[in-house]
Amino acid sequence: MRVVVVREFGGPERLVVEEVPDPVPGPGQVLIEVGVAAITFVDTQSRAGQGPVPAHRPSLPYVPGNGVGGTVVAVGAGVPEALVGRRVISSLDGKGGYAELAVAQAAGLVEPPDGMSLEDAVALLADGRTAVGLMRAAAPKPGEWVLVEAAGGGVGSLLVQLAVRAGARVIGAASSQDKRRRAADLGAELTVDYTDPGWADTVREVTGGLDVVFDGVGGDIGAAAATLLRDGGRISVYGMAGGPMTEPGDRVTRVGFPQADLRELVQEALEAGLRPTIGQVLPLERAADAHAAMEARTVTGKSLLLPAPA
Numbered sequence: 008m009r010v011v012v013v014r015e016f017g018g019p020e021r022l023v024v025e026e027v028p029d030p031v032p033g034p035g036q037v038l039i040e041v042g043v044a045a046i047t048f049v050d051t052q053s054r055a056g057q058g059p060v061p062a063h064r065p066s067l068p069y070v071p072g073n074g075v076g077g078t079v080v081a082v083g084a085g086v087p088e089a090l091v092g093r094r095v096i097s098s099l100d101g102k103g104g105y106a107e108l109a110v111a112q113a114a115g116l117v118e119p120p121d122g123m124s125l126e127d128a129v130a131l132l133a134d135g136r137t138a139v140g141l142m143r144a145a146a147p148k149p150g151e152w153v154l155v156e157a158a159g160g161g162v163g164s165l166l167v168q169l170a171v172r173a174g175a176r177v178i179g180a181a182s183s184q185d186k187r188r189r190a191a192d193l194g195a196e197l198t199v200d201y202t203d204p205g206w207a208d209t210v211r212e213v214t215g216g217l218d219v220v221f222d223g224v225g226g227d228i229g230a231a232a233a234t235l236l237r238d239g240g241r242i243s244v245y246g247m248a249g250g251p252m253t254e255p256g257d258r259v260t261r262v263g264f265p266q267a268d269l270r271e272l273v274q275e276a277l278e279a280g281l282r283p284t285i286g287q288v289l290p291l292e293r294a295a296d297a298h299a300a301m302e303a304r305t306v307t308g309k310s311l312l313l314p315a316p317a
Contacts (some may be wrong), residue, residue, distance in 0.1 A: 009314065011105035011294045014068040016056030019295040019302070022071070022105075030103075030110045032083035037090055037113050039097065043129040044104040044291075045074035046310040047161075048248050051298045065102055071294075072104020072312075075111070076119070076129040086113045093118060096128045098269075105294055107314045117273050130161065130283035130309040135276025136269055137245065138165035141221060142173070144262040145243045149174030151218035154210065154232055157248065158195060159186025161309035164284040165276075166221050167193045175219070178210060180228070186307050189284060207231045216240070226250020233259065284308025290315070 012025045032038045050071045052058045058065075065071075076096040082088060095118055097111040119128035141162075147153045153170045157163040158179030170177045171194035179190025180201040187198035197213055199206040201224075210217070216237035222229040223246035233242055233255040240259045244252060255261050286308035289297050293312075300306045 008107040009291060010070045010107070011072075011291060011312075012068050012070055013054050013065075016054065016067070018055070019051075019298040021054060022295040022298060024292050024294075029108055032081055032086070032110050034084040035086060035113055036083040036110050037079045037086055037095075037116065038081040039075055039077045039095065039109050039111055040080045041075045041104070041107055041109050041314045042077040043075065043125045044072045044106070044109075044312040044314055045129050045132060046294075046297050046301065046312060047073070047133065048246075048301060051302050054298060063101075070103050070105055072106070072109075073099050073101050074129060074132045075099065075104045075109050076125040076132070077109075079116075080108075082113065090116070094125065095119075096125075096132050096273075098132065105291065105312060105314065107291075115270065117270055117277070120277055123277065126285060126288065126311055127283050128277065129311060130285050131165075131276045131281060132273060134161040134165055134283065134309060135279075135281060136272040137162050137264075138169055138281075139272045139276045139279070140264050140267060141166065141243050141245060142169045143265045143267070145219050145221070145241050147173045147175040147219045151175050152178065152214040152216070153219040153221070154178045154180060154217050154235065155190070155195070155221045156180045156201065156224045156228060156232060157186075157246075158190035158198070159183070159284065159307045160223070161284065162223055162245075163221070164189060164193060164308060165281055167195050168281055169279075170219075170221075171195070176214075178214070178217075180206065180232075182304055183307070189307055193282070201228050201231075207235055210235055219243070222246070222253050224249040225253050229253030286310060288313060 179195035225247035
């Protein structure tokens with residue numbers, strides 16, 4: 008089978024397609040013929056040797072990708088044969104997704120609803136689970152002001168939708184006009200360009216102070232967003248795409264990801280009628296192009312690979 012392999016940390020050019028032996032599912036596992044593989048920003052950081060958690064840096068060589076969708080083609084010991092032929096999505100054990108075939112734990116499989124495309128289901132796999140979990144923890148109330156950073160991204164665009172449904176007044180912060188337009192289309196009342204030095208002043212003038220911040224960026228942007236919270240406001244810090252993890256201080260409540268069954272969160276996301284934003288869908292051979300576009304911040308929404316057999 009064909010896979011994308013990283014043999015040295017570095018730029019997108021380190022993503023190379025190679026032929027390797029087909030994997031075999033072990034006890035409790037299934038083999039999935041991959042139709043769609045998810046790409047995350049963390050994938051780009053790991054490939055560069057700069058993952059958010061140094062202890063979790065993958066050992067070389069490795070195949071990136073932690074989420075796939077496709078068809079079960081074989082099962083390991085202890086797994087019902089009835090799963091063969093089923094259309095499923097699944098997280099992996101942190102790697103192995105950029106491939107024509109992937110091994111997954113049978114206990115973690117989720118079947119997309121009838122009528123949902125595999126692309127949409129995979130786009131909601133990790134991002135939907137994350138967005139639903141973050142919303143549960145922060146619990147925006149009707150009328151509260153909510154700031155969503157990276158509002159045009161995979162998680163951010165889902166958070167905008169969920170916060171609007173909760174009755175919150177949503178501000179979408181993003182770096183490009185296309186991303187801000189997408190946030191507005193999804194219901195954001197106000198959008199701001201967080202590359203503009205005056206963006207935080209604009210938010211403060213309009214809101215008088217925020218009740219909730221969803222911070223997936225960190226760095227200077229996350230730090231500025233934290234200062235916009237009212238005393239007692241809530242900040243959900245879940246990423247660091249733009250710099251160090253935000254330390255919000257003592258005035259506000261930092262909410263974490265809830266203790267929940269991850270499959271339950273995925274199922275809730277799949278059944279919620281959310282509209283995933285898919286920005287680029289590329290063949291396996293163009294994984295490097297996908298990473299380069301994500302790092303350049305030119306993609307609105309989720310990036311996907313199609314590892315269809317040659």
